[in-house]
Amino acid sequence: MKKLSSRQLQAMETRQKIIAASYDVFLENGFQKATISQIIQKANVGYGTAYVYFKNKDDIFVEMMEKTMRKFYEVAEIPFAPRTKEEARHLIEHQVRLFLQLAIQEQRLLQLMKEAIGISDLVAKKWKAIREQFITRIAQDVAYSQANGLAKSHLQPSLVARGWFYANEMYMWELTEQEVPFSLEDxxxxxTEMYTNGIYE
Known part of the structure; x- marks a missing residue:
């Protein structure tokens, strides 16, 4: 890789300062009440400088959201090549647990995401794109299971994947609430039971 110039390094550092400051500002004020002026002041950068990198607070938040959701996507990317239904069940259970554990760990940011999705068209559009990325990845695992005689062949992988992600997403959001009417393990x-018994032979 080409070595970055001092100017490029400084630009990266400035951008990261703005992102780091935005976490504090959004967590302290919530998405709606947070302002880009507060973020700029917290980051200690020039007003004009901030607008070189981001159009507005929504733009900054989208980058924060993408960074957080990459952790969740790493779970979806865990290699999936089961040879039996039982092996598939164990792999799926492991992924679900990691996904929901992350939801608990990232509870405060997910609460912000939920608020922002309902307010910002840009954030809502980005969340929709993130959803589709997960659904595409899940559909690949479903198709693999079908090709290897483990899953019911008449089901459409993309529709199965959509339903599966929405179910996980619902639990993810619920785990960010103050009172959760179920345990993580439940x-x-x-x-896992609904999914594996629903699509596997």
């Missing part, structure tokens, strides 16, 4: 068990 959620993992029921999601």
């Amino acid at each position: 959620a993992v068990y029921h999601l």
Whole structure:
């Protein structure tokens, strides 16, 4: 890789300062009440400088959201090549547990995401794109299972994947609430049972 110039390094550092400051500002004020002026002041950068990198607070938040959701996508990217239904069940259970554990770990940021999705068209559009990325990846695993005689062949992988992600997403959002009417392990068990018994032979 080409070595970055001092100017490029400084630009990266400035951008990261703005992102780091935005976490504090959004967590302290919520998405709606946070302002880009507060972020600029917290980052200690020039007003004009911030607008070189971001159009507005929504733009900054989208980058924060993408960074957080990459952790969740790493779970979706765990290699999936089961040879039996039982092996598939164990792999799926492991992924569900990791996904929901992340939801608990990232609870405060997910609460912000939920708020922002309902307010900002840009954030809502980005969330829709992130959803589709997960759904595409899940559909690949479903198609693999069908090709290897493990899953029911008459089901459409993309539709199965869509339903599966939406179910996980619902539990993910619920785990960010103050009072959760189920335990993590109960959620993992029921999601895994519904999915594996629903699509696997």
